[in-house]
Amino acid sequence: MHPVIKLVAQRLALGLLLLLAASVLIFAGTTMLPGDVAQQILGQGATPTALANLRAELGLNDPPVTRYFNWLGGVLQGDLGTALTNGRDIAESIGGRLKNTMFLAFWAAIISIPLAIFLGLLAVRYKDKWPDKLISAVTLTTISIPEFMIGYILVYWLAIKFRWFPSVAIMNDSMSLLEKLNAIAIPVIVLTLVVLAHMMRMTRAAILNVMQSAYIETAELKGLRMLKIIRTHAFPNAVAPIVNVVMLNMAYLVVGVVVVEVVFAYPGMGQYLVDHVSKRDVPVVQACGLIFAAVYIGLNLIADIVSIVSNPRLRHPK
Amino acid sequence: MTEPLLKVRGLKIGATIYPPGEKSREIEIVHGVDFDLEAGKVLGLIGESGAGKSTIGLAAMAYGRGGVELTGGEVWVNGRDVLKSPLRDKRRLRGAEVTYVSQSAAASFNPAKRIMEQVTEAAISQGKFSKQDAEARAVALFEKLGLPDPETIGTRYPHQVSGGQLQRCMTALALCPEPDLVVFDEPTTALDVTTQIDVLKAIKDAIRDTGVAALYITHDLAVVAQVSDHIMVLQQGSMVEYGTADQIINNPQEEYTQALVSVRSIKHIEKEPTDTPVLKVENVTARYAGTNFDVLKNINVEIHPGQTLAVVGESGSGKSTLARVITGLLPPSEGQITFDDHVLTSGLSTRPKEDLRQLQMIYQMADTAMNPRQTVGTIIGRPLELYFGLKGKEKQKRIQELLDEIELGDGFQDRYPAELSGGQKQRVCIARALAAKPKLIICDEVTSALDPLVADGILKLLLKLQKVEDVAYLFITHDLATVKAIADSIAVMFQGEVVRYGPKSQVLAPPFDDYTDLLLSSVPEMRLGWLEEVIAHRKMESAGN
Structure with missing residues (x-):
């Protein structure tokens, strides 16, 4: 078998194992939470009989291991259970939310990844000169300011002063793509600013590291232009570390947007999760946790696979 | 007169x-050098490391490596002063008029790109040839340089061809844009001798x-004598002597050149x-974990007290693995090793401290074999504490004795490795081994890793110490000249086997087996025309068979 296929298969298997371990942790963590779901649903005035009945109905009296496997069995069949608070099917509610979160993350990624890599290349080209310093200063500033703060600053200028974009990102299905993009413009900018610095600096560091190699000197002695050397000789050898950071940031775009979603009242996963944590709606929290874990593991898996595939020694064995 | x-x-x-620990400062590494090179001629630049020869070679391309700056003087290429031209013109010079072949082709090829793309890149981007023409030219060069499958080798990635082949690909890379001048920077130094001879011949024929004209940079006078018309000898950034190859080799004027020519003339009588060997290796077979072939096959050698066994072979022959087996780093799968009067345990962790003390090691890279944060005194003092429990004044006294023995004298105890030259570092490593x-x-x-003259000094020191301390050496090397200088007995290794073993006088005397013959005849000799003779001799032999 081709070594790349073998390695990729190994990584996929490891990813699945990791996801299983994450599901155990999520289940254990939420089970250990203090408080009683039945009590929460029925309120303080519930009679002991009613509480006991509800507990039996929800299966809360079963041993944890049994409950875990029941839950896992359901998840594997696409059944994430029903929300305790409103009795709705979780998979259904999450579906729309996840789509919204992905939509936001997708556009933030589309803008931030090429921009970060381009700025990284530019910083390498003008290393230690003013463009490099300017890029570093600006991106470091934006990553240092809390994202809700950037959010409010942008709302003040872009939404209130100039009235270019709406201050709240409310979407519905009847809107056209352009209208939707207009609605999410400010959150996308905020997210871009937050993830830019990390990716840009990693691109810069990874490429500078490669620039020390003897084959870069060879390229210089061929009389090639610096930007061409960086693009065609250095970048392909710096792909692995860059992809790793890009994927971590993409995972952040999906998983870590809670704050931004709350600031802009955006109907995504983050807000959904926060709502139900405060209501002690354990099945929803478990479902969200599992989805976030899957996104994280999946994206890092992609990074691993890209690293493997980008290595010519593995791709073209002797 | 035409312009050179x-x-x-x-x-x-x-x-x-x-x-370390001081302010950065400017130093001058080349102090005003003059020379001419006519079209189609080859000038050899020779000197030890730090002589400035690579730096001068790169100056012909108006290029300074790392923090190097071309601070003064003129470099005229094809009638233009290239040091004063703007960057755009320098770029047109590089890769079009002047090209470069580096010491390590393995590092100088981009691992992520196919060979053909890299060989033709300069010719295409400089507008000298179309892609099609450049590729046709590359294939012709691959063929001329004796590469296998010239039509398809370009489609491979650098890691898919051998070191010698890659070095020829690098030569093709340099010749592809049809330059006027090629700078060869130690192009065969990293190769095994038997590979070096073929690459050397290929380069010479291609030139x-x-x-094309060439600057041929090397520290090996015997090599440069084979390819150059003229030779310039450099020492610490200044020219020592300049002359025709014939004059430099056969009639050197300066003392330094004479030392270079007569290097490796140590005479050592075996x-x-x-009666009893100090170390006896019997039927040792070994392999690395996770592999399915033996790197050592049924090795039998012995070393006598106070004598030297030289293990000679090319890279991959298993000579370093033999050292790992003897030290216990790699337990053998079969066979046993007797040290003094007892059998050594196969693994390192089970050996008594006394065995560890009796068996010391010195490595190729003195740089990485010492802790850069420890002083020379601490480095040498460590085995004194560990094995003999020496402390305080007694330890200091012994350290100084050892330093005197390795001819470093006072004031070295408090220095750090970074403050020592390559030869001095290796001496400290020797003292550390002797301390036990x-x-x-x-x-x-x-x-x-040392320059020839420095290496000579180390060999002489090792021979002297052997006499004084009565210590035996297992001397691993790929260099037959070194073997002649130091060995009492020799084991020639090839693909994990000892193909020839015995006292030096027997091993180095005919009749030879095929491999030893190839190895011996591949060592460059310090005379003109040696390369042609060897190649002609080999052709005749293969025709005769």
């Missing part, structure tokens, strides 16, 4: 250095057939074997 292709006048090159008062020292390529 390359005219260098008063070339001065500076660099910024960052000594002759394409009529000692008679004693061992019966046997394994020397793994200890002179390979």
Whole structure:
């Protein structure tokens, strides 16, 4: 078998194992939470009989291991259970939310990844000169300011002063793509600013590291232009570390947007999760946790696979 | 008189250095060098490391490596002063008029790109040839340079061809844009001798057939004598002597050149074997975990007290693995090793401290074999504490004795490795090994990273110490000249087997087996025309068979 296929298969298997371990942790963590779901649903005035009945109905009296496997069995069949608070099917509610979160993350990624890599290349080209310093200063500033703060600053200028974009990102299905993009413009900018610095600096560091190699000197002695050397000789050898950071940031775009979603009242996963944590709606929290874990593991898996595939020694064995 | 292709006048090159714990400062590394190179001629630049030869070679491309700056003088290429031209013109010069072949082709090829793309890149981007023409030219060059499958080798990635092949690909890369001048920077130094001879021949033929001029940079006078018309000897950034190859080799004027020519003339008469060997390797077979072939196959050698066994072979022959087995780093799968009067345990962790003390090691890279944060005194003092429990004054006294023995004298105790030269570092490593008062020292390529004159000094020191301390050496090397200088007995290794073994006088005397013959005849000799003779001789032999 081709070594790349073998390695990729190994990584996929490891990813699945990791996801299983994450599901155990999520289940254990939420089970250990203090408080009683039945009590929460029925309120303080519930009679002991009613509480006991509800507990039996929800299966809360079963041993944890049994409950875990029941839950896992359901998840594997696409059944994430029903929300305790409103009795709705979780998979259904999450579906729309996840789509919204992905939509936001997708556009933030589309803008931030090429921009970060381009700025990284530019910083390498003008290393230690003013463009490099300017890029570093600006991106470091934006990553240092809390994202809700950037959010409010942008709302003040872009939404209130100039009235270019709406201050709240409310979407519905009847809107056209352009209208939707207009609605999410400010959150996308905020997210871009937050993830830019990390990716840009990693691109810069990874490429500078490669620039020390003897084959870069060879390229210089061929009389090639610096930007061409960086693009065609250095970048392909710096792909692995860059992809790793890009994927971590993409995972952040999906998983870590809670704050931004709350600031802009955006109907995504983050807000959904926060709502139900405060209501002690354990099945929803478990479902969200599992989805976030899957996104994280999946994206890092992609990074691993890209690293493997980008290595010519593995791709073209002797 | 026509203008020479390359005219260098008063070339001065500076660099910024960052000594540890001090402020960075500017130093001059080349102090005003002049020379001319006519079109189609080959000039050899020779000198030890730090002589400035690579720096001068790169100056012909108006290029300074790292922090190196071309601070003064003129470099004229094809009638233009390239040091003063703007960057755009320098880029047109590089890769079009002047090209470069580096020492390590393995590092100089981009691992992520196919060979053909890299060989033709300069020719295409400089607008010298169309893609199609450049590729046709590359294939022709691959063929001329004797590469296998010239039509398809370009589609491979650098890691898919051998080191010798890649070095030829690098030569093709340099010749592809049809330059006027090629700078060869130690192009065969990293290769095994048997590979070196073929690459050397290929380079020489390619230079002759394409009529290109060349600067040939190397530290090995015997090599440069084979390819050059003229030779310039450099020492610490200044020219020592300039002349035709014939004059430099056969009639050197300066003392320094004479030393270079007569290097490796140490005479060592072998000692008679004693009754009981200090180390006996019997039927040892070994393999690395996770592999399915033996790197060592049924090895039988012995070393006598106070004598030297040289293990010689090319890279991959298993000579370093033998050292790992003896030290216990790699337990053998079969066979046993007897040290003094007892059988050594196969693994390192089960060996008593006394065995560890008796068996010391010196490595090729003295740089990485010492902790850069420890002083020389601490480095040498460590085995004194560990094995003999010496402390305080007693330890200091012993350290100084050892330093005197390795001819370093006072004031070295408090220095850090970074403050020592390459030869001094290796001497400290020798002192550290001696501090344990061992019966046997394994020397793994200890002179390979050193300049010839420095290496000579180390060999002389090792011979002297052997006499004084009565220590035996297992001397691992790929260099037959070193073997002749130091060995009492020799084991020639090839693909994990000892193909020839015995006292030096027997091993180095005919009749030879095929491999030893190939190995011996591949060692460059310090005379003109040697390369042609060897190649002609080999052709005749293969025709005769």
